[in-house]
Amino acid sequence: MRSLTEIEQNRLVKLERLRERGESPFPHRAERSHSIAMATKHFSERSSDKDKSGENSLEITLCGRMRSVRTMGKLAFAHIEDVSGRIQLLIRADAIGKDRLKQFEADFDLGDFVQVTGKLMETRTGEVTLDVSNFRMLAKSVSPLPAAKEVDEEGDRRVYSAFDNVEARYRERYADLAVNPHVREIFRVRSRAITALRYFLDKRDFLEVETPVLQPIYGGAAARPFSTHHNQLHQDLFLRISFELYLKRLLVGGFERVYEIGRDFRNEGVSLTHNPEFTQLEFYWAYADYEDVMMLTEQMVAFVAEEVCDGTVVTYQGHKLEFQPPWRRVSLREVLNEYSDIDYLNCSDDQLVSHFTLRGLNVPSNATRGKLIEMLFSKYVEPNLIQPTFVYDYPRDISPLAKTKEGDSDTVERFEVFVGGLELCNAFTELNDPIDQEQRFLDMGQDHNKESGEAHPVDLDYLKAMSYGMPPNGGFGMGIDRLVMLLTDQSSIREVILFPHLRSKE
């Protein structure tokens, strides 16, 4: 147990004083007649002069957290805050008695949750204020919240001593949320965005499903997994790296449109755009191909932007992003040529490698042709794709679950969406030929074998499912965290995850 600070010791003394007076510092129940926003709304809608003095008002009861206190001898002002807003309290000795005011001043602190009863009125400066006739503690704050003072000065909001140490904010996200309203707003936007996605897909007859997080074989993406173990079953398990293989099994089972929103886990590097666990949306759509999916994608993201940002134009890191469809569509070959002057279709493997050496880039020993193309793309193109852009038609060897283009066995029907320099979506016309799929798995296993001596697991059960017959379909994946980054103008994924992964201290 850490030692208490002086402030904490003081507050424990106050807590005991409350108890001695028979007031619980942590009562079981609270009462409240209105949220703060509802109370002030009603008041300002129908306040006559008599209302403004408080004479006409009915008593109401509000709950909230104390955010400021100003004591002035025989009266005190304070602000309390609930989820809906803030309101000022006026506590007068001639309303509640001198001793009671003294008790308030002595034992109630910033950060305490309180319940207050009184009538609404306006102060001389015109601020809607609760003229308090009764108050009680709802929950004593023993440790002081990080001090942060805010003030409106002629429309400018200024914050003093803001709690903005990034590490401390992440480690104590509860305190961050408690004192930083703009942080709370990010997570409201996140929630509304997910609600909007569900609404959009549900309206189009997509069925939301849940598939296993613990999987005996991982697959559906190029990533290293976290592994764990089931004790009773003596079975090694992996945390999923994607939902793909399970969702497509459901198409075999007769569902035509399914989606899942949930957590993926990837045991890889952490960065501004990567967290070890992240939220993914995937959907699979029978009888559709990747062009249908492109159309749905731009409609869906535009819909979400309108729902949560009141329009399809979103400011991100100084750029005005326009989500209104149609978005730019460009093939991988074209866009790579545009930004790097490399046309890989007219390059032999050796020529491709020479582009790396010419530019002073390392060529990984195990890289396939497709991998090299992808690396060039990430380096020269990706950071430049600011407006929503579909990049389509990818090399076959880096897309083992996608169907090849008719008449072009080196290329698959796949697209990715890039916005603000971020990779946002990945989708393809899904491979549904079990014989082709088995060969792709085997090819991958061999490549992997060469390099690390570990075989990539082949999901035989998935192949079996596909062998029963899988309808042609378009599949789609989108990183929800990155979408929220775009919608809230955050450059770090950790700002849009409530409790981002941090190394433990000590």
Add this chain to the structure above:
RNA sequence: GGCCCACUAGCUCAAUCGGCAGAGCAGUUGACUCUUAAUCAAUUGGUUCCAGGUUCGAGUCCUGGGUGGGUCACCA
């Protein structure tokens, strides 16, 4: 994993060439019946991230470590 930067009171930050570790806010005590960064007076509060080293003397310099931020690399 490499490199760069940061870490000082509850919070935000100062501390000159290596010379008594400070301010604002918060806290505590007092004054004050319309304040809102209330004001006024007084006042408390420190393992300067950790462990070593150099020095008469280290927040400051050196070595190692920790955590975070940034960046590059890695990521079938």
